[in-house]
Amino acid sequence: MTIQLRHETQGDIAAIDAVTIAAFANAPHTSHTEQFIVRALRAANELTLSIVAVEQGRIVGHVALSPVTITDPEGRRAERWFGLGPISVLPDRQGQGIGSRLIERALSDLRSMQAAGCVLLGDPAYYGRFGFRAHAGLRLPGLPPDYFMALTLHGSLPEGIAHYSDAFNATA
Numbered sequence: 001m002t003i004q005l006r007h008e009t010q011g012d013i014a015a016i017d018a019v020t021i022a023a024f025a026n027a028p029h030t031s032h033t034e035q036f037i038v039r040a041l042r043a044a045n046e047l048t049l050s051i052v053a054v055e056q057g058r059i060v061g062h063v064a065l066s067p068v069t070i071t072d073p074e075g076r077r078a079e080r081w082f083g084l085g086p087i088s089v090l091p092d093r094q095g096q097g098i099g100s101r102l103i104e105r106a107l108s109d110l111r112s113m114q115a116a117g118c119v120l121l122g123d124p125a126y127y128g129r130f131g132f133r134a135h136a137g138l139r140l141p142g143l144p145p146d147y148f149m150a151l152t153l154h155g156s157l158p159e160g161i162a163h164y165s166d167a168f169n170a171t172a
Contacts, residue, residue, distance in 0.1 A: 002055070003053050003054070003055050003060070003061075003098060003101060004053070004054045004055075005051055005052070005053055005054075005101060005102065005105045006051070006052060006054065007049070007050060007051055007052075008050040008051070008052050008062075012052055012059060013042075015052075015058075015059040016035075016038060016050070016052065016059060016062045016088075017035045017038070017039070018059075019059055019060065019061065019062050019088045019089070019090055020034050020035040020038060020062060020086060020088040021034075021035050022088075022090055022091055023088035023089055023090065023091065023094075024086075024088065025091070026091070031171075033170060033171050034086040034088065036170035036171060036172055037064075037086060037167055037168050037170050038050075038062075038064050038086060039170065040165075040166075040167030040168075040170035041064060041066050041165060041167040043167075044165065044166075044167050046066045046067060046165045046167060047064055047065075047066060048065050048066055048067060048082055049063075049064070049065040049082075049106060049109055049110070050062070050063075050064055050065075051063050051102055051105055051106055051109070053089070053098050053101065053102055055093075060089065060090045060093045060098060061087075061088060061089040061090065061093065061098040061099060061101075061102050062086075062087070062088045062102070063084065063085070063086075063087040063088075063099075063102040063103065063105075063106050064084075064085060064086055064087070065082045065083065065084055065106055065109075065110065065118070066082060066083050066164070066165050066167070067081070067082055067083075067165065068081045068082055068083040068119055068162050068163065068164055068165075069081070069162070069163040070119075070138065070158045070160045070161070070162050070163075071160045071161055071163065072158060072159055072160035073159075073160065076160075078116060078158035078160070079116060080113075080114065080115050080116040080117075080154075081115070081116050081117050081118070081119065081158070081162075082110060082115055082117075082118050082119075083118070083119050083120060083162075083164055083165075084103065084106055084118050084119070084120040085120050085121065085122070087099055087102060087103065089102075100129075100130075103127075103130055104130070106118075107130065107151070107153070110153055111153050111154075114154060115153050115154065116152070116153060116154050116155050116158075117150055117151055117152045117153050117154070117155075117157065118132075118150070118151050118153065119138070119140075119148065119149065119150045119151075119162055120132060120148075120149055121140065121143060121147055121148050121149075122147060122149070123147070124146055124147065124149065127149055128149075130151065131151045132149035132150065132151045133149055133150065133151070134146050134147070134148060134149050134150075135149075135150055135157060135159075137157075137159030137160070138150050138157065138158065138159060138160065138162065139160075139161050139162065140161070140162045140164075141161060148162070
């Protein structure tokens with residue numbers, strides 16, 4: 001089957017919700033709020049990129065990207081950094097490269113936007129293949145440091161504490 005990747009349209013929102021709910025239904029390490037996070041990012045106009053994977057007219061995957069603030073110990077903020085996630089693929093389509101294609105497209109779009117870099121919280125064994133690495137000087141408080149990773153796209157890697165949008169606290 002041919003998978004097409006494109007940016008979301010208004011008509012995709014319900015399908016994105018459904019894919020996100022299904023993708024995380026049996027996932028470990030989740031609070032099952034991912035669909036609420038995507039909705040809250042959209043409502044706050046902080047959904048910088050929303051890319052869907054479409055197969056035969058059906059959305060089978062989705063990735064969201066939103067601005068992230070990185071503040072160094074002196075209070076300076078790094079500009080043009082983004083967080084990747086949530087990323088969702090229908091359970092029956094996982095393990096078939098759809099998630100990888102979504103990530104590659106997201107990173108390509110960020111490079112085109114001249115983004116400085118991208119951070120994410122996830123499995124180092126999986127995300128390391130895209131160049132993401134944990135860095136001692138870059139932290140997301142309260143979470144295992146090995147699972148918070150960054151990829152520099154332009155410029156240098158900042159040190160400091162990363163702050164995601166308040167939308168990541170959404171529970172409904």
